[in-house]
Amino acid sequence: MDQFLILALDASNFVLAIILVAMGLVIIFGLMNVINMAHGEFFLLGAYAVVMVDSAGGNFWLGLLLAPVFVGLVGLVLEEAVIRHVYHRFLDTILATWGLSIFIKQAVVLIFGPAAMTVGDPIDVTVEIAGAPYPVYRLFIMGVSLAVIAFTFWLFFRTRFGLTARGVIANRNMASCLGVNTRRLDRMTFAFGAALAGLAGAVMAPIMGIDPQMGMGFLVPAFLAILVGGAGLAGAMAGATVIGGADTVAANLWSPVVAQIVVFSMAIMAIRLFPRGIAGAWRKR
Amino acid sequence: MLTLEGVTAGYGGGRVLQGIDLEIAAGTVTALLGRNGMGKTTLMKTVMGLLRPDAGRVLFDGRDLAGRKPYEIANSGIGYVPQGREIFPDFTVAENLLMGVLGKPANRRDIPGGIFDSFPILKERLDQKAGTMSGGQQQQLAIARALAGRPRLLLLDEPSEGIQPSIVHEIAAAMRAVAERDGLTVLVVEQNVEMVFDMARDCAFIENGRVAERTDVAALRRDDAPLHRYLSV
Numbered sequence: 045m046d047q048f049l050i051l052a053l054d055a056s057n058f059v060l061a062i063i064l065v066a067m068g069l070v071i072i073f074g075l076m077n078v079i080n081m082a083h084g085e086f087f088l089l090g091a092y093a094v095v096m097v098d099s100a101g102g103n104f105w106l107g108l109l110l111a112p113v114f115v116g117l118v119g120l121v122l123e124e125a126v127i128r129h130v131y132h133r134f135l136d137t138i139l140a141t142w143g144l145s146i147f148i149k150q151a152v153v154l155i156f157g158p159a160a161m162t163v164g165d166p167i168d169v170t171v172e173i174a175g176a177p178y179p180v181y182r183l184f185i186m187g188v189s190l191a192v193i194a195f196t197f198w199l200f201f202r203t204r205f206g207l208t209a210r211g212v213i214a215n216r217n218m219a220s221c222l223g224v225n226t227r228r229l230d231r232m233t234f235a236f237g238a239a240l241a242g243l244a245g246a247v248m249a250p251i252m253g254i255d256p257q258m259g260m261g262f263l264v265p266a267f268l269a270i271l272v273g274g275a276g277l278a279g280a281m282a283g284a285t286v287i288g289g290a291d292t293v294a295a296n297l298w299s300p301v302v303a304q305i306v307v308f309s310m311a312i313m314a315i316r317l318f319p320r321g322i323a324g325a326w327r328k329r
Numbered sequence: 330m331l332t333l334e335g336v337t338a339g340y341g342g343g344r345v346l347q348g349i350d351l352e353i354a355a356g357t358v359t360a361l362l363g364r365n366g367m368g369k370t371t372l373m374k375t376v377m378g379l380l381r382p383d384a385g386r387v388l389f390d391g392r393d394l395a396g397r398k399p400y401e402i403a404n405s406g407i408g409y410v411p412q413g414r415e416i417f418p419d420f421t422v423a424e425n426l427l428m429g430v431l432g433k434p435a436n437r438r439d440i441p442g443g444i445f446d447s448f449p450i451l452k453e454r455l456d457q458k459a460g461t462m463s464g465g466q467q468q469q470l471a472i473a474r475a476l477a478g479r480p481r482l483l484l485l486d487e488p489s490e491g492i493q494p495s496i497v498h499e500i501a502a503a504m505r506a507v508a509e510r511d512g513l514t515v516l517v518v519e520q521n522v523e524m525v526f527d528m529a530r531d532c533a534f535i536e537n538g539r540v541a542e543r544t545d546v547a548a549l550r551r552d553d554a555p556l557h558r559y560l561s562v
Contacts, residue, residue: 211428218415221377223403223432223478
């Protein structure tokens with residue numbers, strides 16, 4: 045029982061990080077119809093932003109604050125330089141962002157080297173949960189993630205900015221004919237999606253090895269989460285819970301390899317059972 | 330106010346507009362009539378910047394709209410009610426109206442109250458999902474959404490399409506009243522002759538991508554030969 049509680053907490057960690065990555069993907073896909081293969085690298089850049097601030101003598105918390113800003117700015121520049129030229133060409137967006145992904149990864153290798161780096165646990169304290177010590181920092185990750193998820197929902201469903209964005213998602217041409225500056229909105233939402241991934245990378249940095257390949261470990265489950273859950277904010281959350289939860293539990297009970305098999309099998313079954321995603325199936329009911 | 334000079338436009342290789350010249354004077358309500366496929370909707374889309382003209386110029390208040398994005402054209406003072414209405418079906422009536430003002434400068438982001446005088450049904454249904462309303466109510470919403478942005482020129486594409494006759498009269502009367510009250514210039518594409526008689530003063534007949542004849546409603550009432558010639562009714 046106690047073991048299960050710890051396992052559930054660990055799974056929640058992973059799930060929440062995937063939700064942050066997947067929400068960014070969903071927002072960018074919904075608004076711009078771009079499948080962003082470089083989204084894992086935004087996660088990566090978030091983690092390395094923490095490393096950079098750390099090695100420049102700043103502390104982790106400063107890094108955590110600066111990482112989403114930095115990655116958001118990178119997103120802004122990439123949108124302007126590359127992505128906007130391939131809107132309307134769906135397949136090319138995949139190729140272009142895949143190219144960006146390789147570019148960023150190699151740039152990181154050139155600057156930081158291929159080896160894994162670490163940053164220390166910023167809250168080196170444990171708390172007793174079910175009779176065993178549990179790192180407080182992992183609880184902090186959950187708190188930050190939940191707050192950011194709540195903020196994102198508030199932004200998209202309770203503000204005028206969110207209404208505008210949802211209007212553009214629903215009917216881009218009509219929104220533009222009503223005077224909505226779709227260009228500015230694309231820029232802002234791409235940067236916001238990138239910043240979400242950057243924040244996820246930064247907040248997860250202390251509990252994992254930081255290496256140039258780490259983005260893939262979050263991009264793939266995030267894509268699977270959207271596939272399983274459906275291409276909306278709620279769908280991304282549902283899918284991430286299923287995928288991330290199954291992954292952590294299976295890896296813990298058996299091995300990471302078994303976990304991969306379980307996750308992919310589940311994804312295939314979910315697509316067979318709910319072609320429009322869990323959220324889509326639930327809405328239809 | 331709106332001038333088209335030799336505008337040629339179309340989809341892919343096909344040219345629908347073939348060097349059209351059209352002048353819409355400020356404060357007038359002009360109906361654009363013609364059979365299906367003659368280029369009426371293409372003309373609206375070209376003015377809004379949804380289609381790029383291959384040749385010719387579109388001038389609004391003397392300024393060339395070439396290369397401008399639809400949102401820039403909208404914010405220069407042109408409101409657009411497309412064919413098929415294109416309201417946001419999952420949004421409430423209030424949210425749809427808000428969409429009409431959110432892209433505007435900060436000092437014009439409130440919904441003008443006059444809209445509810447013209448279309449009182451919308452005030453009663455502010456919280457209803459737009460997709461659940463009748464066709465006539467959706468049309469009124471689409472017009473109100475465009476008016477919320479305080480345009481000086483309103484483009485109306487087939488407002489009577491798929492709407493029962495009694496509502497068509499109501500909408501036409503409301504439009505005429507708004508145009509008179511606000512000095513709004515209106516260009517309306519319409520096949521419904523009664524609606525044209527109800528709300529327009531000037532008429533332009535379009536055939537094969539060009540303006541074939543210009544007249545006014547008073548003349549048409551006396552002699553409806555152009556209606557037979559260009560609409561085959």
